[in-house]
Amino acid sequence: xxxxHHDHDHEHTEPPHDLALRVKALxxxxxxxxxxxxxxxxxxxxxxxxxxGPRNGAKVVAKAWSDPDFMEHLRRDATxxxxxxxxxxxxxxxxxxxxxxxxxxxxxVCTLCSCYPWTVLGLPPVWYKSAPYRSRVVMDPRGxxxxxxxxxxxxxxxRVWDSTSEIRYLVIPERxxxxxxxxxxxxxxxxxxxxxxxxxxxxxxxxxxxAAE
Amino acid sequence: MNGGxxxxxxxxxxxxxxxPEATEPFFHAEWERRVLAMTLATGFLxxxxxxxxxxxxxxxxPAEYLKNTYYENWMAGLEKxxxxxxxxxxxxxxxxxxxxxxxxxxxxxVLTAENVPATLAxxxxxxxxxxxKPRFAAGDAVRVRNFHPRGxxxxxxYVRGHVGVIHEHYGSHILPDRSAMGDKIGVxxxxxxxxxxxxxxxxxPSREAxxxxxxxxxxxPAR
Numbered sequence: 122x123x124x125x126h127h128d129h130d131h132e133h134t135e136p137p138h139d140l141a142l143r144v145k146a147l148x149x150x151x152x153x154x155x156x157x158x159x160x161x162x163x164x165x166x167x168x169x170x171x172x173x174g175p176r177n178g179a180k181v182v183a184k185a186w187s188d189p190d191f192m193e194h195l196r197r198d199a200t201x202x203x204x205x206x207x208x209x210x211x212x213x214x215x216x217x218x219x220x221x222x223x224x225x226x227x228x229x230v231c232t233l234c235s236c237y238p239w240t241v242l243g244l245p246p247v248w249y250k251s252a253p254y255r256s257r258v259v260m261d262p263r264g265x266x267x268x269x270x271x272x273x274x275x276x277x278x279x280r281v282w283d284s285t286s287e288i289r290y291l292v293i294p295e296r297x298x299x300x301x302x303x304x305x306x307x308x309x310x311x312x313x314x315x316x317x318x319x320x321x322x323x324x325x326x327x328x329x330x331x332a333a334e
Numbered sequence: 335m336n337g338g339x340x341x342x343x344x345x346x347x348x349x350x351x352x353x354p355e356a357t358e359p360f361f362h363a364e365w366e367r368r369v370l371a372m373t374l375a376t377g378f379l380x381x382x383x384x385x386x387x388x389x390x391x392x393x394x395x396p397a398e399y400l401k402n403t404y405y406e407n408w409m410a411g412l413e414k415x416x417x418x419x420x421x422x423x424x425x426x427x428x429x430x431x432x433x434x435x436x437x438x439x440x441x442x443x444v445l446t447a448e449n450v451p452a453t454l455a456x457x458x459x460x461x462x463x464x465x466x467k468p469r470f471a472a473g474d475a476v477r478v479r480n481f482h483p484r485g486x487x488x489x490x491x492y493v494r495g496h497v498g499v500i501h502e503h504y505g506s507h508i509l510p511d512r513s514a515m516g517d518k519i520g521v522x523x524x525x526x527x528x529x530x531x532x533x534x535x536x537x538x539p540s541r542e543a544x545x546x547x548x549x550x551x552x553x554x555p556a557r
Contacts, residue, residue: 144365144409146430148372150422154436156379160447162371168454169370170360210457215504217525232342232490234388235404240457244360244370248352250404256344259492259544260534268350278541283342285488286507286523286547287384287460315355 174243177208178291179312181241182323183305185218186296196220199291203241213240213289219282220293221319226277227292228266228319230258231284238289242314249318259283269320292319299326335389335484338396342492343534347400366405373412378445378453381419385514389486390414462520464506469550470524474500477556478526478548486514489552493544497556498528501545509549522550 151157181203185192194202199216203209216238219227231237232255237245248254258265262279266272273279282290294316300308315321341347361367377387391399391411399407416422421440426433445453470476480495481487488510506520530542 140406140409141363141365144368144372147409147413147416147427148368150426150430150432151372151376153432154422155441156421156436156444157372157375158444158446161375161445161450162368164447164450165371165374165454166367168450170367173454210455212457214457214459215461215507232492233339233488234391246353246355246358247362247404248350251350252341252344252347252400253350256341256347257350259342261539262542263539265350269352275541278543281542281544283490283544283546285490286504286510286549288504288523288525288547313355315352320352 169239169244173239175241175312175314175317176309177206177243178238178241178314178317179309180206180305181208181218181291182293182312182317183308185293186300186308187305192293195293203291208240210240212236213238215286215288216241216291217288218291218293219280219319221295221322223295224276224278225280226266226273226319227280227282227290228258228262229282229284229290229292230255232256232259233285236284236287236289238291240289241291242317246314266320269315271321292317294319294323297323297325335392335486336482336491337392338394338399339392340491342490369405369409369412373408375445376412376416376421379421379440379443381421381440382415383513383516384458385486385508385510386516387411387415388510389514390418392486460507461505462508462518464520464522466506466522466550468503468506468522468524469555470500470503470522470553472500472502475556476500476524476526476548476553478552479554481552483511485511487511487552489548490546492533493526493528493546493548496528496532498526498532498546501525501527504547507549509551511549511551524548524550524553526553 152159185195191202195218199218203216221227235245235250259281262281263273284290297311311324313321313324316323391407394410413427417424417427475497477497478489478493478495502525504523507523508518509521512519525545526548528544530538533544
């Protein structure tokens, strides 16, 4: 195949622009053969750049923090509870919510590829798909979390969820202290993507204020 | 297969170096956007499923898999599938020019822009019924079989041969090992909890557990 030949020419330093050309050539071939609709490609990209992302998950978490019935629904059937908020579809067909508590911290990985709950978090960040994270978080979760600045006390148990099936895991971070009486909308602002993967806690109200200033 | 993708417990791959969440872009180059979109769009031609697609990326030489960035691996998998399924020829791929028309049966399935929202919202559920009764229930001790299939599997190497406890029965889902060969059967799926020490030995940090989703066929009773 073309790229094999290419690799031999350039050893292991394939210039990115050549890859870009290869991708462009494939797209024009598929368009010429009418096997892809370029407008559909644009629509797919637009969906995951502007419509489906971690703000969806933040709404789920904020509701879980505010509404005990919804939290109970998440525990019983997370797919259904999340679908009730309007988030369904690809890479979110089978959802399980795992709750952080004062005793237990949860963190999610896919050691075999990059499985990730797209409907609530969008596309995964580069580090989540990277070999360092995938190789190490199952063996040394506390060490990996420390690289995110998350230091867990020794007495806190850690659960690592390896997404080897089509079940997708969403971490419900602990509700930050000092948020009594906050509305769901206010709470949403504290819920980061990383807190829903389980590598960081949710933002504290103070940190959120500083970031806003 | 024991490929370059099966990374749990591998050493020497360096620190995670996460980009700050607030400033990380979804894509780091325009070609990444196009690879994502072409991979999703061509999937709807119905010539492969998600397991065949994963297996295509895994079948690269492990050195290639590890050297590539994520979307390079997607591109490699996509090119492989397009040629293997006869959707494009190796020559067309090399030249970027069509040498013949596409199969009309495929053209009828092309994803159009107006169908994108509904198609993505529908997804592709993996549940599939089976006549078999689940062999295990929550609390049962199980051992992951010591097996090394040459084809696709979702039993990671680091848990094979190890004993865990069934945490939850998830119902029956499509078995990826067979699905990657184009054959769909439903098999009971469980979340299995492994203590860190069971997997990584007595030096493993305490109070850590790993939960792995494993199909009935991967497991045997442990006692």
